Amino acid sequence: MERWTGRVALVTGASVGIGAAVARALVQHGMKVVGCARRVDKIEKLAAECQSAGYSGVLIPYKCDLSNEEEILSMFSAIKTLHQGVDVCINNAGLARPEPLLSGKTEGWRMMIDVNVMAVSICTREVYRSMKERNIDDGHIININSMNGHSVVPQSVVHFYSATKYAVTALTEGLRQELREAKTHIRATCISPGLVETGFAFKLHDNDPERAAATYESIRCLKAEDMANAVIYVLSAPPHVQIGDIQMRPTEQIS
Secondary structure (H helix, E strand, O other): OHHHOOOEEEEEOOOOHHHHHHHHHHHHOOOEEEEEEOOOHHHHHHHHHHHHOOOOOEEEEEEOOOOOHHHHHHHHHHHHHHHOOOOEEEEOOOOOOOOOOOOOOHHHHHHHHHHHHHHHHHHHHHHHHHHHHOOOOOOEEEEEOOHHHOOOOOOHHHHHHHHHHHHHHHHHHHHHHHHHHOOOOOEEEEEEEOOEOOOHHHHHOOOOHHHHHHHHHOOOOEOHHHHHHHHHHHHHOOOOOOOOEEEEOOOOOOO
16 A cells, blocks of 8 residues: 555545545555545544544545535545645445335435436546546546445335446446556456445435344444455555455345
């Protein structure tokens, strides 16, 4: 990770869960991390914790609604002005709404498309522009995907969510191909976890907290720190090694 010391990483959805764990790990390894979310109070608290711990990097909170393209573009403009640009992009932000295909609300579907697909695509385009402007040829774009982007489970509440994550699988491979066509050494990776113990299930089942809690009690789940370790592993790979997709499940998970 030494070559990333002092360089700039963008982590979306950095306020809680996987995003917060990844942001902390990158700061610990000496990176300048812009952590964005709609609410930045938790990122500000995490930034203070990183500073108190004496980590060699720094966490910079940034308020951004990723469903709004103008806010994303404004964020990239601010990063360019204050920190030159982005060298590593962790497209982590994502959400699921319990909207089945036969009875779901259009608003919920659109929200998932906007954050899980459109925001990933916009951030990827803008970070590539940032790299090209500065002749950065060793950058890295990592999409936090899901095992739901590789298989469709028999649970109607996640079928549309699964479709958005299948899109992330296709987008990451398409990005890899386009980066090769552009003759760059910028790398693209997606990391696809199974059950990770975060607040995700409580947002999916926001009307049924008991069901949400049971999701994490049935087996020993992955932790957000496991995902952060996977990100560090990907970034630590030698320049000639591109890791396309890491699929991670809890040992006890079946599907």
